[in-house]
Amino acid sequence: MKVLNKAYKTEILLTPAQRQKVHQTIGVCRYVYNLYLVTAQKHYKETKKHLSGYDFSKWLNNVYLVENDPWIKKVSSKAVKQAIMNGDHAFKNFFKGKSKYPRFKKKRNQDVKAYFPKNNPTDLSVERHRM
Template identity: 25%
Template sequence: METYTLGYKFRIYPNKTQARLINRTLGCARFVFNHFLAVRRDECKANHHSLTYVKTSQFLIDLKKREDTSWLSEADSMALQESLRNLDRAYENFFQKRAGYPRFKSKHSRSQSYRTRNQGNGIRIEGNRIKLPKVGLVKIKQSRTFEGRILNATVSRTASGTYFVSLCVEMDKTALLHPNG
């Protein structure tokens, strides 16, 4: 059976508590990216060898256990892992000369986002709400429906403070060719 992945972007309306959780996760994902960018840069300068995703993932576990960074445990762990994957992909693109050297992420950038994977149906749409890990059920303005399995979700916040979720959905080729059955 042949499948396709399609993206769907919807506006979400988190309440104050949910917005605080989303903002905290955005900050934690940015911190993890920047922290391990510095670690990998320093390792490369000192020993002329780059750390891998697997090694940084092990360091992340230790980082969450430290007292001064224990607040990382409050964020969605999949979002932090995806942040490390993004860093690894940035290094891979740099070494293959497809992009420049990875840059630190700014707290003041126009839009911020984090991606989280769907494990154990942790991301799903229930009526007019979407279930997001660690955030719970958030009101969604779903402009269109889809049939398929949600692979991951990217939660983003614009400079004006509006929130969106982009879903990567795996669909049957037959569902795409015959959307009404």
């Protein structure tokens, strides 16, 4: 018996406010991912230990955002957390020998992974076949 995989390509037409929120979320995810890479590199050079995503998340919320970049709080916390976990996963794969050293995400390439929580009141409302 053959199993057929189907893929659906969907184009989403966003309002200007929704488009701004999507671009803002992608930008913050890229910034947090790159910040995690820099911080993890410094931490490893100083202590020779891996900085976990959980420890970085605690530092980011309790220390860094208070002093430096409060604009990160304007997007969903779940999207920020997922960006941190993506960076943590990239480092773990590198240490296991499964992949190359993690590289910084660039705005030009648009290769940033972003997580959009479903039915978050501040973001998009998603129903079947409708947004």
